[in-house]
Amino acid sequence: MKNGDEIGGYLLVSEPTNAGGGKCMWAFAEKDGAPYFLKRFLEPKIPRKGSGGSPESRRIREETCRAFEARHRGIMDRLRPDAPGAGNLVLATDFFSEGSTYYKVTERIDTSSLAEPHTLDTRQKAVLLRTLVTSLRLLHAIDVVHGDLKPSNVLVQRRGEAAFHTAKLIDFDDAYVAGEPPDRTEIAGDSLYGAPEWRRYVQGDPALDGAALTAAADVFALGLMTHAYLTGELPGYDAERYGSPADAVNAGERLGVDGRLSHAAAALVRAMTAADPAARPRVDEVLDALKDPQVCALGAPRRESRLRVNLPGQQPPRAARGPDPAAGTAPAPGRGTDPAPAADTPPAADAAPRAAASRATASRVRINLTGRDAPGGRPRPSER
Secondary structure, three states, X not given: OOOOOEEOOEEEXXXXXXXXXXXXXXXXXXXXXXXXXXXXXXXXXXXXXXOOOOHHHHHHHHHHHHHHHHHHHHHHHHOOOXXXXXXXXXXXXXXXXXXXXXXXXXXXXXXXXXXXXXXXXXXXXXXXXHHHHHHHHHHHHOOEEOOOOXXXXXXXXXXXOOOOXXXXXXXXXXXXXXXXXXXXXXXXXXXXXXXXXXXXHHOOOOOOOHHHOOOHHHHHHHHHHHHHHXXXXXXXXXXXXXXXXXXXXXXXXXXEOOOOEOHHHHHHHHHHOOOOHHHOOOHHHHHHHOOOHHHHXXXXXXXXXXXXXXXXXXXXXXXOOOOOOOOOOOOOEEOOOOOOOHHHOOOOOOOOOOOOOOOOOOOOOOOOOOOEOOOOOOEOHHHO
């Protein structure tokens, strides 16, 4: 694969690279005068006739390839570029094999992205988040889990002189039907944004199978990204003890939210990053919670920061200043720690279990966006 090669009718017009491609090589290509982005998967490899290895080894490799091909074609059948509302999804237009290798093609687009979305004003942040959530809602409505939701798979752009930045969702290589993920030895994703149940799945927890990986896994990642888009940082956790936010949650720790967040945003992030997938809101509930742009407004910190967890490329985190006496546990993370006590966690009473197969049931989570603890309007302790 090199510049000038023709693969599947696509002429490569750049040198292939794996920069940001993980287990793929990619290059720009053209076909019938139109520009494309062509990706070559480094694995799995289709066994050739007469290739070496035992019959059992060949059978396993062939089975892996059949599953790989079926998953990619199945997602393409469900998610089509011309589907209503798919304007902010960058979807595959072709998927094929040549020789022993699989290839995927998308239209060539502008891949520039705003590096620091948290520097946008409040209305810009609200529009950005709503466009991202709207795209996820389209996926989840047809039982598709993105599977690798993270900032690098979201292009934050503004078209021409448009007033607002919007989010384009890219890279559906790791997408799967809800409840039907790849085998735990084959599934991909980013551990930093992975959900607690995804982490347990890839770590081989025998008490959890693929049926547990539903759209709620995307919601956990979306909760982390919401916090990052609003504040510039992930929710806090003790990075010296845990490899990811999900690992901290699985250990029973409570993620720290930035003290500058509105009570509504703090409650929303808390609900989205709940340990129990059934306790997380669905994306349409998240979208409803973001209708008021002021939910995304930042205020003065309500408490001194204890531990700061930075996104890649930012300044190194400050040293922890000791345990948070209010939490009674490990240092409370976040740029400004949890703005309210545990009572502010949105209730998840009667939360229905998610379906064990391809469709999650409706969440019964109620998100308190009013800054009050109960319908009667009793103020939070911090407001008295």
